[in-house]
Amino acid sequence: MRSVKEGARILRSAHGNVPLSLLLDTNLSDPDFFDRAMMNIEPDSPHLNNDGFMSVSFQSNRPIALKKFQQFLDYQLPENVFRAKGILWFDDSPLRHVFQLSGKRFTIDDSEWVTPQKNQMVLIGRKLDKLFLLQRLNDCLVR
Structure with missing residues (x-):
């Protein structure tokens, strides 16, 4: 990379x-920007909001019904959700599930829980309907 662009930053x-801000923000001349972004501390980015880019966070202390979550992904997830990631707790599994979505592709990796079981997820996209997304995700929870 550095042979093509001297001083290029290489991220592992x-x-x-x-961090989304490293891909979308144009304020790379700010000397502290890179460090803040890598620590997941978002700088003020009014143009991201003006362009409609946003994130929606979802948390729950109740497990998710796997079949309902699969239906959400297959039939209800809006096209304007570009990225999602999180830790998921499925009702029929004792494992912790790390969820990653990029476009229409997703992966779910399993590991043991080392913290109390809960769901934490963030969806990133453009002009998202926060209420719709939260309602659909709440519909996936076990009653």
Whole structure:
């Protein structure tokens, strides 16, 4: 990379996980921007909001019904959701599930729980309907 662009920043990532602001923000001349982004501290980015880019966070202390979540992904997830990631707790599994979505592709990796079971997920996209997304995700929870 540096042979093509002197001074290029090279990021190490797992599964291409890079802070959204490093991909979309144009304020790279700010000397502290890179450090804040890598620490997941978002700088003020009014143009991101003006362009309609946003995130929706979802949390729950109740497990998710796997079949309902699969239906959400297959039939209800809006096209304007570009990225999603999170830790999921499915009712029929004792494992912790790390969820990654990019476009229409997703992966779910399993591991043991080391913290109390809960769901934490963020969806990133453009002009998202927060209420719709939260309602659909709440519909996936076990009653």
